[in-house]
Amino acid sequence: MLGGKSAPDFMSQVVKLLHQRMLKYNWVGFYMLETTQSGEPPMLVLGAFEGAMTPHTRIALHQGICGAAASSGKTVIVDDVSKDPRYLACSLETKSEIVVPVFVKGKVVGELDIDSHFHAAFKDEDRELVEYCAELVGSRLEEFPA
Numbered sequence: 058m059l060g061g062k063s064a065p066d067f068m069s070q071v072v073k074l075l076h077q078r079m080l081k082y083n084w085v086g087f088y089m090l091e092t093t094q095s096g097e098p099p100m101l102v103l104g105a106f107e108g109a110m111t112p113h114t115r116i117a118l119h120q121g122i123c124g125a126a127a128s129s130g131k132t133v134i135v136d137d138v139s140k141d142p143r144y145l146a147c148s149l150e151t152k153s154e155i156v157v158p159v160f161v162k163g164k165v166v167g168e169l170d171i172d173s174h175f176h177a178a179f180k181d182e183d184r185e186l187v188e189y190c191a192e193l194v195g196s197r198l199e200e201f202p203a
């Protein structure tokens with residue numbers, strides 16, 4: 058089912074499946090780390106996603122929950138986004154969020170971001186599932202670089 062050869066195809070399938078099958082996962086997308094040679098700061102750039110278009114197509118590493126997850130290399134779960142000053146609003150309906158870094162050879166190359174319309178939607182089993190998906194994507198990127 059997840060047999061698409063290229064990493065971008067694989068990532069599109071991952072976001073589709075998570076969005077379709079997990080009823081509380083109302084926005085599911087990847088942000089990939091873009092680094093330039095010209096000394097500009099790295100940015101997280103929106104990749105494959107499912108759900109409403111977001112105003113945040115490029116996020117700096119010091120911004121948002123997305124920036125926090127990418128710069129720390131750690132999963133971030135926010136049960137109530139209205140209480141987190143880092144939160145960059147994507148939709149007024151979003152109540153909770155999980156962001157899981159994607160690693161290739163030990164380095165953060167991007168992240169899987171999921172928003173929910175429900176408070177505290179992301180439990181231990183969700184963390185396990187989303188971290189597993191992020192690991193699969195990291196392996197696929199290592200095998201078939203974009």
Ligand code: SME
Nearest residue numbers: 111121122123144145147
């Ligand atoms: N809420 C994120 C921004 C991305 S949107 O959720 C799609 C953040 O705070 O970094």
